[in-house]
Amino acid sequence: MTSPLDEVVREARAKENYRCARCDYPLGDVPLGSERCVTCPECGYEMVFEVKVQLLPRDPEFDREIRSRLGRLERMVLPVSLVLMAMMIGLIIVVVMLVL
Numbered sequence: 001m002t003s004p005l006d007e008v009v010r011e012a013r014a015k016e017n018y019r020c021a022r023c024d025y026p027l028g029d030v031p032l033g034s035e036r037c038v039t040c041p042e043c044g045y046e047m048v049f050e051v052k053v054q055l056l057p058r059d060p061e062f063d064r065e066i067r068s069r070l071g072r073l074e075r076m077v078l079p080v081s082l083v084l085m086a087m088m089i090g091l092i093i094v095v096v097m098l099v100l
């Protein structure tokens with residue numbers, strides 16, 4: 001019985017041209033062993049297919065837009081904080097002059 005993971009590996013193998021990591025032998029027709037193992041018929045090297053699940057942005061263009069918007073916001077923080085700091089220093093100087 002093939003598991004859903006085996007099915008995922010089978011579909012991935014149909015799209016890509018996998019080769020032996022040691023001798024570069026094409027592994028397209030080599031059957032999948034137990035626990036998604038593949039043994040190279042040329043050199044005997046054993047490899048295993050690992051299935052990873054990744055969360056990616058559905059729309060990369062939208063992601064880029066959000067990032068550039070955040071970048072613009074971050075660029076505004078420095079000048080605004082400099083102006084606020086200058087105003088605070090000015091206020092402190094005025095208070096000190098009034099006291100003295």
Ligand SMILES: [Zn+2]
Nearest residue numbers: 020023040043
């Ligand atoms: Zn090999």
